[in-house]
Amino acid sequence: MGFHRLKLILPLFLLSLSNPAIHGQEPDSSNAALKVAGATIDVTLPDGPMKMSRQDLLSWVQASASTVAGYYFGHFPVPRLTLRIRSYDGSGIRHGVTYPKDGGLILISVGRETEIAQTKDDWVLVHEMIHLAFPSMEDPQHWIEEGISTYVEPVARARAGRMPVDDVWRSFVHDMPKGEPGTGDQGLDNTHTWGRTYWGGGLFCLVADVRIRERTKNRMGLEDALFGILKSGATINNDWDIEKALTVADKATGTTVLRDLYQETRDKPAPVDLDQLWQKLGIAMKDGSVTYNDKAPEANIRKAITTARPAEPTAHH
Numbered sequence: 001m002g003f004h005r006l007k008l009i010l011p012l013f014l015l016s017l018s019n020p021a022i023h024g025q026e027p028d029s030s031n032a033a034l035k036v037a038g039a040t041i042d043v044t045l046p047d048g049p050m051k052m053s054r055q056d057l058l059s060w061v062q063a064s065a066s067t068v069a070g071y072y073f074g075h076f077p078v079p080r081l082t083l084r085i086r087s088y089d090g091s092g093i094r095h096g097v098t099y100p101k102d103g104g105l106i107l108i109s110v111g112r113e114t115e116i117a118q119t120k121d122d123w124v125l126v127h128e129m130i131h132l133a134f135p136s137m138e139d140p141q142h143w144i145e146e147g148i149s150t151y152v153e154p155v156a157r158a159r160a161g162r163m164p165v166d167d168v169w170r171s172f173v174h175d176m177p178k179g180e181p182g183t184g185d186q187g188l189d190n191t192h193t194w195g196r197t198y199w200g201g202g203l204f205c206l207v208a209d210v211r212i213r214e215r216t217k218n219r220m221g222l223e224d225a226l227f228g229i230l231k232s233g234a235t236i237n238n239d240w241d242i243e244k245a246l247t248v249a250d251k252a253t254g255t256t257v258l259r260d261l262y263q264e265t266r267d268k269p270a271p272v273d274l275d276q277l278w279q280k281l282g283i284a285m286k287d288g289s290v291t292y293n294d295k296a297p298e299a300n301i302r303k304a305i306t307t308a309r310p311a312e313p314t315a316h317h
Contacts, residue, residue: 030045030054031043031044031045032045032054032058034058034061034062034065036062036065036066036069036076037065037066037069037074037075037076038075038076038079039065039069039076039077039078039079039080039081040079040080040081041061041065041080041081041082041083042080042081042082042083043057043058043061043083043084043085044082044083044084044085045057045058045085046085046086046087046110046112047087048087048112049112050087050110050112050114051112051113051114051115052110052114052115052116052119056116056119057085057110059119060116060119060122060125061083061085061125063119063160063162064122064125064126064129065081065129066160067126067156067157067159067160067162068126068129068130068132068133068156070156070159070160070308070310071130071152071155071156071159071223072133072223072226072227072230073223073227073309073310073311073312073313074310074312075227075230076129077104077129077130077132077133077230077235077236078103078104078132078235078236078237079103080102080103080104081103081104081105081106081129081132082101082102082103082104082105082106083105083106083108084105084106084107084108085108085109085110086107086108086109086110087109087110087111087112088109088110088111088112089111089112089113090111090112090113091111091112091113091114091115091118092110092111092114092118093108093109093110093111093114093118093119093122093124093125094108094109094111094124095107095108095109096108096109096124096125096127096128097128098128098129098131098132098236099236100136100236100237103237104132104235104236104237106125106128106129106132108124108125108128120162121163123153123154123157126153126156126157127149127150127153128149130148130149130152130153130156131145131149131236132235132236133148133226133229133230133235133236134148134226134229134234134235134236134245135229135234135235135236135238135239135240135245136236136237136238136239136240137240137241137242137245138241138242140189140190140192141189141241141242142192142197143188143189143192143196143197143198143200143201143204144188144201144204144242144245145201146197146198146201147197147198147199147200147201147202147203147204147205148201148205148226150198150199150201150202150205151201151202151205151206151209151222152205152222152223152226154167154168154171154172155168155305155306158306159306159307159308159309160308165306166289166290168306169283169290169302170285170288170290172206173274173278173283173285173290175199175202176199176202176203176206176272176274177199177274178195178198178199179195179196179198179199179200179201179202179203179204180195180200180203180271180272180274181196181200181269181270181271182195185268185269186267186268186269187265187266187267187268187269187270188200188201188204188265188266189266189267190267203272204261204265205222206277207261207272207277208222208225208257208258208261209221209222209305210277210281210298210301211255211257211261212224212225212253212255212257213298213301213304213305214298214301215253215255215257216253216254216255218300218301218304220253220254220313221304221305223309224252224253224313225249225250225252225253225257225258226249227252227312227313228248228249228251228252228253229245229248229249229252231252232248234248242262243259243262246258246259246262247259252313279296280296280297280298281296281298281299281301281302282294282295282296282298282299282302283296283302
């Protein structure tokens with residue numbers, strides 16, 4: 001369906017009603033069409049004065065789109081995206097929301113005082129653009145839509161050189177526990193808390209990525225599975241059930257990892273032993289810093305997760 005993110009839109013409308021502060025500058029409102037990885041992004045820039053220039057904003061959009069395309073082997077998820085950037089009083093990038101409308105529609109807000117340096121660390125637009133690459137699910141499976149964006153966003157940014165690899169693993173060690181089941185949990189399809197939706201979905205993706213790499217001797221990862229869906233022609237504009245999506249994704253890797261993991265997690269708690277997982281991957285935290293053990297059994301899997309793979313995968317039978 002894709003409209004379960006409607007509840008996030010109210011702040012955008014409220015922001016758009018506020019009067020822009022005019023500091024003796026002419027409002028800079030315009031449209032632009034960007035070409036990225038074979039796709040066209042129609043950008044509506046905000047009204048009113050902004051600390052960032054028009055070109056700064058467009059460069060941020062271009063970099064975000066290239067980051068996402070890089071994860072999907074050079075393919076941007078949809079052929080045409082409409083991106084509407086709103087402004088608000090303040091600083092930062094927030095209130096991103098994605099719709100299966102007009103081939104793909106993203107609304108996002110940028111504060112008028114936002115500095116260009118802040119766009120270098122932005123995760124919001126990348127998160128939203130990743131939503132474009134997966135079919136719209138029924139409400140009980142909203143967790144997989146958010147989980148994919150939660151997990152893939154830092155991985156894609158690291159691969160593009162836009163996020164330090166240490167920050168990816170520090171974030172995962174710190175945040176993945178938020179996705180673990182709590183008391184009374186009834187599985188991902190039935191437990192719609194914030195933690196289980198975003199980080200429970202993210203944890204599902206991390207476990208799936210590691211398992212796919214284990215089964216394929218590190219030749220393939222979650223990106224191959226997700227690209228299989230995209231290559232089949234499905235995007236946010238298609239309403240699919242989760243079984244169909246996972247079947248197509250598994251076919252791309254020649255495994256049953258995603259379907260098996262879904263059966264394990266859909267209607268029961270299925271906690272993950274994260275300490276054991278970090279140890280296997282060779283990751284430890286010491287005084288707030290990430291340390292790596294390259295002699296760990298699956299250190300090569302850890303390295304592969306954040307390493308760019310520019311070539312489109314070849315079929316394996």
